Amino acid sequence: MIGPAAFMDNYADGSTLGSLREGSSAWPLPAATPLTLIPATDIGAFAALTPQRRAEFTGRRIGIASDERTPDEMAAILASAAGRPVTHHEVPLDHVRRHSTDLAAMFACFAGHGLDVDTAALRRAYPEVGWHSFADWAAAQDWAVLLAQTENESLTPAV
Secondary structure, three states: OEEEOEEHHHHHOHHHHHHHHOOEEEEOOOOOOOEEEEOHHHHHHHHHHOOOOHHHHOOOOEEEOOEEEOHHHHHHHHHHHHOOOOEEEEOOHHHHHHHOHHHHHHHHHHHHOOOOOOHHHHHHHOHHHOOOOHHHHHHOOOHHHHHHOOHHHOOOOOO
16 A cells, blocks of 8 residues: 655645745645655656565555655745745644545644655665655746636646
C-alpha cells in the first residue's frame, strides 16, 4: 500500500489557485509547520515500481513524499516561480471543518504529527522515480496560464 503525502498539484488548482491569484497561499497550517509533499508524477513513478518489485512491496505500507516544506517556504517558492508576491495565510481549521470534516481531519493530522516520511532515504532507495522538490514542481508550472484562468476553468482539487 502506498501512502502519498499532500499533493503538490493542489497548488495549481481549485481554491488554492484562487487564493494564489490574490497573492495568498491559504492553507490551514501554521506558518512554520513542516508538510511533506509529493506531485502526482512521483506517485505514478513510484507505483510503477511495484509490479517489478512485488516481493519487496508485498504486505507493506510505504509512505512516500518527495519534499518537506513549511507553508512560509512554499509561499516563497510559489512567489519566485509565479513571479508575483505570495504570502502564507493560515485558514482556521474550523472554517475547513464547516465545509468538510474529512479535510479538516487530514489537516489536523498534518498540523499535529504530520506524515513521518524520510524523503532522503526514499531518494537514495528509489532514484529511478526522479523525485521532484516543491521548487522543481513549482518551476515546471505555467503560472501565467494557470493564474489567468477563471475559477470555472480550474479543475476540482484532488486531495
